[in-house]
Each structure stands twice: as structure tokens, then as C-alpha cells.
Amino acid sequence: MPIHGPDEPVYTIGVMARLVGVSSQMLRVWEKECLLSPARTETNNRLYSENDYYRLVRIRDLTRQGVNAAGIRMVLGITEVPAKQSIERTTDDKERKLTYGQSRRNRFGND
DNA sequence: CTTCTAACA
DNA sequence: TGTTAGTA
Numbered sequence: 626m627p628i629h630g631p632d633e634p635v636y637t638i639g640v641m642a643r644l645v646g647v648s649s650q651m652l653r654v655w656e657k658e659c660l661l662s663p664a665r666t667e668t669n670n671r672l673y674s675e676n677d678y679y680r681l682v683r684i685r686d687l688t689r690q691g692v693n694a695a696g697i698r699m700v701l702g703i704t705e706v707p708a709k710q711s712i713e714r715t716t717d718d719k720e721r722k723l724t725y726g727q728s729r730r731n732r733f734g735n736d
Numbered sequence: 737c738t739t740c741t742a743a744c745a
Numbered sequence: 746t747g748t749t750a751g752t753a
Contacts, residue, residue: 638747648738649747651737651738653748653749668747668748669745669747669748669749670745671748688737693737694737
């Protein structure tokens with residue numbers, strides 16, 4: 626039977642907003658912050674999947690705890706790509722240089 | 737981040 | 746109903 630899979634984009638922004646318990650504008654803001662990537666329909670309307678629901682629930686939970694877009698992006702980033710990128714993959718000097726730069730960030734947070 | 741409005745599809 | 750953009 627053609628039951629919708631967990632990655633089948635069937636929910637519109639309004640439905641997903643009610644499901645998660647946030648406003649539709651938040652979903653658009655979160656997409657702008659690259660916190661998720663919903664599918665687009667023929668008329669350029671956002672379509673969220675069941676998988677996106679769980680992601681949005683995490684985002685809503687983190688946002689309620691006071692986590693900003695940067696923190697949420699990190700959490701979502703690591704949960705989506707777990708230990709996939711290795712140093713072995715970085716063959717180019719640019720890639721290696723980029724990894725080195727990210728690793729040697731300032732010890733003390735003087736912001 | 738949250739809320740709302742304007743013009744358009 | 747939903748999209749973008751702008752506003753407070």
C-alpha cells in the first residue's frame with residue numbers, strides 16, 4: 626500500500642507549523658538559517674516530510690532552551706552527518722587548510 | 737526569536 | 746493557502 630514514507634514530502638507549511646506547535650513564519654526563518662531543507666512543489670510551495678517533523682521538534686526544543694541558530698545548526702549538522710567526513714577524504718591543500726583552520730580556533734572565547 | 741502586513745501566485 | 750519581503 627502506498628503509505629507515505631518518512632521522507633515523503635506531503636505536509637504543507639501550515640500543517641507542519643500546527644504539528645510542531647510554532648508559527649509558519651518560524652519555519653521560513655529556520656529554513657533561511659539553513660536548519661532544514663524542505664521540498665518545493667510546482668508552485669514553489671514548501672512541502673515537509675515526516676522526517677522533517679522530528680527535525681523541527683528538535684529545533685523547537687532547542688530554541689525554547691535558548692539555543693540560537695548557530696547552536697541548532699551544529700546539533701542538526703552532527704546528527705545528519707555523523708562521522709562521515711574524514712581527514713582521509715581531504716586530499717586537496719585547500720581542504721586540509723580549511724580543516725586545520727577550524728581546528729585551531731582560539732582557545733579562550735573572548736567574544 | 738516573534739508578530740504582523742503587503743502584494744503576488 | 747502559501748511565497749517573498751519588509752517592519753516593529
